[in-house]
Amino acid sequence: MQIIAFHNVKGGVGKTSAAVNVAYLASQAGISTLLWDLDPQGAATWFLSEDTPQPGRKLAPLIKGKSPVGDYVRSTPYPKLELIPAHQSARNFDIKLSQAGSGRELKQWLKSLSEETALVILDCPPSLSELAEQVMETANAVYVPIIPTKLSLNSWEQIDGFAKDHKIKAKRLRPFFSMVDRRKTLHRELADNRAKTLPRALNAVIPNASAIERMGEERKPLELMARRSKAAQAYRELWQEIRDKLKL
Template sequence: MKVVACYSNKGGVGKTATAVNLSYAAAASGLRVLLCDLDPQGASGFYFRVKPSKKLKDDTFFRDEDRFAGAIRGSDFDNLDILPANMSYRDFDIFLSRMKNSQSRLKKALKAVDGDYDLILLDCPPNISALSENVFKAADRIVVPVIPTTLSERTFEQLLEFFVDHDLDRGKLLAFFSMVQGRKTLHHETMEKMRGIYSELFLATVIPFSSEIEKMGLHRAPVAAYAGGRFAARAYSMLWAEVGARF
């Protein structure tokens, strides 16, 4: 079982859209996939028409393997299950602060379904926290969407500094450019600059700023499920091919 985290310390960069579409692409390739939503807003579950979990309250996410497994729900798509979030997840850092070996609690919790899935995809909240440190340790790869703007560049640099300061494996990071607008000179200049500095960290695939992706909330489905022939759907498929190849 492999674990891929869709993570960014900046909000609004297309993180959840990435998690939803990568999980769909991986499942379509034949893998048994669990999309685990760690964000209390529960957007991943919403996109798949799955209601917030009522079983995983308080710290049971980390302590009760039976409830963890029992909270998993099937999706409308073959090979793809969802572990939905709820608002109690906003207190994950408090729960983790009270536990022994707090930085490895997520990795231990995921073992409850080891053998049931080939891939677990984590949709992570946009911050650097105790939960984030758990994600960094549990994940085999960390997919990081980056909008090619100055502020996103700065937050990406902060993430790299955190990895260095905490002796984390920077080789887990797989960054890619998200919500790219081809007509913007700044986007092209920023991508060229960042690829030059961080060439070993950035994937080749670029996800465009697209109305088809924005319509996910209306269709409540991955892009390929309602616009499979459009470029945005193909881009996510290519992104998964790159991520999968890194294993």
């Protein structure tokens, strides 16, 4: 089983949009995929539910070891794609995880998942906390969407520094440019010169696109609503790079 995460200390940078689209593409490639919505805002849960999402389960029994993680897994409208929906109680997840003590809870829960699950995708809330630390220690790769602005590049430095402090291998943390608006000179310059501006960046660049914004209304992966768009193509490139790296 491979585990990847979409993470950034910054909010609203395209983590959930990438997580949902990559999860869908992986499942369509025949890979049994589980997306865990770790953000109490529940955006990924919303995107992957046709109707009002069933409320997720409280996380306390999981943390206390009273419920196995498998009890939290739900189906989605798509074959080979399962979901652990968000729950409001995830607001306190960090505090509870810190209190739980071992620092390895996430890793242990994921180990106990069914052997059929080939890929786990963690959609993380924006923070640098206990949960972020466990995500970085557990995931085979952490992908960090970066909007091409100076402030976003600063946030990348912050995450990279956090990872270094926690002895996470640099190659496991990969940034990629997100919400790139090519009408803006700065966006173009930073994204086109990514070998210099963001040396470990993936080649895939996610454009700023109204089709991606519309996912919130249509509640479908981009592949099902705007397959021919540049944005859908960009997510396919992102998935291909992730897939090549994981050798899935």
